[in-house]
Amino acid sequence: MSVTSIATPTKRSVVVTVLRSVLVVFFAFPIVFMLVSSLKPDLQIFADLGSWRAFLPVGDVSFANYTGVFDRVPFARFILNSVLISGVTIALGILVNSMAAFALARLRWRGRGLVLGLVLATLIVPFETLALPLLWWVNKLPSFEADGFSLAFKQGWLDTYQVQIIPFIANAFSMYLFYQYFASIPRELDEAARMDGAGWFAIYRTVIMPLSGPAIATVAILTFLPAWNSYLWPLMVVQSEELRPVMIGLQYFFQLNTSWGQVMAYSSLITIPVVALFLAxxxxxxxxxxxxxxxx
Amino acid sequence: MAITQQSPTPSPSLSPPTASPRSARARRGEAGAAALMITPALALFVLFLIVPIVLAFALAFTNARLISPRPPEFIGLDNFALLFTDPVFWASVRNTFYFAVVVVPVQAGLALLLAVLVNAKVRGTRFFRTVYFLPVVTSMVVVSLLWRFMYQQDGLINKALQSVTFDRFTPVDWLNDPAWAMPAIMLMSVWQGVGFTMIIWLAGLQTIPGELYEAAELDGAGTWHQFRYITWPGLLQTRTFILVTITIAAFSLFTQINVMTQGGPLDSTTTVVYQAVRSGYQQLQTGYGSAISLVFFVLVLTVSLVQRHLTRERG
Structure with missing residues (x-):
């Protein structure tokens, strides 16, 4: 071993460590600042800005901003709305997309390739292109409302839960992920179950889905993040306060509020659960x- | 489930090998089961994807309004004629390109640096990767408000710059300065998005066999040569994917603008999607907004086709 071949990796690892640490500061400082500021009254936040104290929970620290959030807006309601919307979208999304993927990956029928090709072709269309036509369209769709014991008919899906859920259940990318995963499961499993007299739906439910944990997790996460963070769509379709998801609630809270400490508290409250899920x-x-x- | 799995994707047109003698009844049963299982997804697709795609093209040539008792009327190219003479629309196109031209290479490059750093066999990798990824799981609305606060004239960024320059720095009102508003939004957007891109680079890096590096090491190739001749060519597919996705994401710029600047100051941050939403939703002009959306779609499609083509040729 020559001297250089020993020295180079050491020098390299020092450079790597220094670079990585500088970058940690760059990526972490706004988040630390948000969490710390959420614990301070506005006067103290601004007094601390010029020093390291901006990043330290010191001085007049309390949860007053957090209680302020709950006092000023129905925050619990916003959270429940978002949990409901993302939960139902995930559950129905997994069911609908995995069944379709099963039909595409494991069953033989005419037109299969065509349908798969069409589904994949839609992946290139960004939601932003479709938002306005979709908005116009859902406003024309009929909806039924339970009014006591009678069903009332009304035009338009605006300002409902369903308009925040149903358009996002079928998802080409989720379907594609399931398709890929199902296609990698040995076909002999189906044949064996067929021999035992199982129907196709039973095979889907008892053979394929139990083996597809990783695909289900992937689809759940990739459905959860955009549902929880959704902004453009609810901005256009939700008017009533009681139907607002968390992100629309945050913007609304910001508009009626000049306390940055409380805005940081609201922001922390909707960020911490997602970060906790991510860490877990x-x-x-x-x-x-x-x-x-x-x-x- | 990583990138490695993309090559053996079964081609859709290939049917599985025909099994030993199966009765016509069994085959009909199979097709029936398939029809039942795919119908919910297809019905939803038709209603919420195919119909809007068709409408996106149709409505752009009408005077449709979001709330109107009258049915939309066909008005030919009027929306586009109006659009192409609107200086604000051209400003939004310029701003959108400006944003993409800066953000795409910076985000892709920084993400590659992060991926290489995180991929190095040094202790603490997991910790660094986690921190770099944190902004990705923070919602863009939260990020936009947080940075709006930090960018204030009396905010954290100005105060920090003053501290490190011993007050020689004159505070800038970042988001209210037509020259600085867009760069400020770019920096924030890169900060938020780069962790996502890093993970995709990382998945690409991990498909490159370690033996290649060991062999290069034996031949005395330095870090730069290893990167140039092993890493870079090995990332061809990942590169195309990343360029296409972050370009589309950059073109779709909306949330940051709506939360931070509403297109101002002096239209210096308005974007194509922001203009579409403003006309189609706030001003209820669905037809006009759809025309802008259509221009946006053509833009996205062109750029991603061109990019795919270029990266394939050069590779």
Whole structure:
């Protein structure tokens, strides 16, 4: 071993460590600042800006901003709305897309290739292109409202839960992820179950789905993030306060509020659960993001 | 579920090998089951994807309004004629390109640096990767408000710059300065999005066999040569994918603008999608907004086709 071949890796690892640490500061400082500011009254936030104290929970620290959030807006309602909307979208999305993928990947029927090709072709269309036509269209759709014991008919889906859920259930990318995963499961399993007299739906439910944990997790995460963060669509379709999801609630809160401490508290409240989920299921999150690379 | 799985994707047109003698009844049963299982997804697709796609093209040539008792009328190219003479629309096109031209290479490059750093066999990798990824799981609305606060004239960024320059720095009102508003939004957008891109680069890096690096090491190739001749060519597919996705994301710029600047100051941050939403939703002009959306779609399609073509040729 020559001297250089020993020295180079050491020098390299020092450079790597320094670079990585500088970048940690760059990526972490706004988040630390948000969390710390959420604990301080506005006067103190601004007094601390010029020093390191801006990043330290010191001085007049309390949860007053957090209680302020609950006092000023129906925050619990916003959270429940978002949990409901993302929960139902995930559950129905997994069911609908995996069944379709099963039909595409494991069953033989005419037109299969055509349908699959069409589904994949829609992946290139960004939602932003469709938002306005979709808005016009859902406003024409009929909806039924339970009014006591009678069903009332009304035109338009605006300002409902369903308009925030149903358009996002069928998802070409989720379907494609399931399709890929199902196609990798040995076909002999189906044949064996057929011999035992199982129907196709039973095979889907008892053979294929129980083997598809990783695909289900990926689809759940990739459905959850945009549902929880959704902004453009609810901005256009939701008017009533009681139907607002968290992000629309945040903007509304910001508009009626000049206290940055409280805005930071609201922001922390909707960020911490997602960060906690990410830390708990880090492997799955990373794999889900990486799997979006298959789109290319 | 990583990029590695993309090559053996079964081609859709290939039917599985025909099994040993199966009765016509069994085959009909199979097709029936398939029809039942795919119908919910297809019905939803038709209603919420195919119909809007068709409408996107149709409505752009009408005077449709979001709330109107009268049915839309066909008005030919009037929307486009109006659009192409509107200086604000051209400003939005310029701003959108400006944003994409800066953000796409910066985000892709920084993300590649992060991926290489995180991929190095040094202790603490998991911690660094986690921190770089944190902004990605923070919602863009939260990020936009947070940075709006930090960018204020008396905010954190100005105060920090003053501290490190011993007050020689004159505070800038970042988001209210036509020259600075867009760069400020770019920096924030890269900060938020780069962790996502890093993960995709990382998945690409991990498909490159380690033996290649060991062999290069034995041949005395330095870090730069290893990167140039092993890493870079090995990332061809990942590169195309990343360029296409972040370009589309950059073109779709909306949330940051709506939360931070509403297109101002002096239309210096208005974007194509922001203009579409403003006309189609706030001003209820669905037809005109759809025309803008259509221009946006053509833009996205062109750029991603061109990019795909270029990266394939050069590779």
């Amino acid at each position: 299921f880090q492997r799955s999150f990373i794999n889900s993001i990486a799997s979006s690379g298959v789109k290319g």
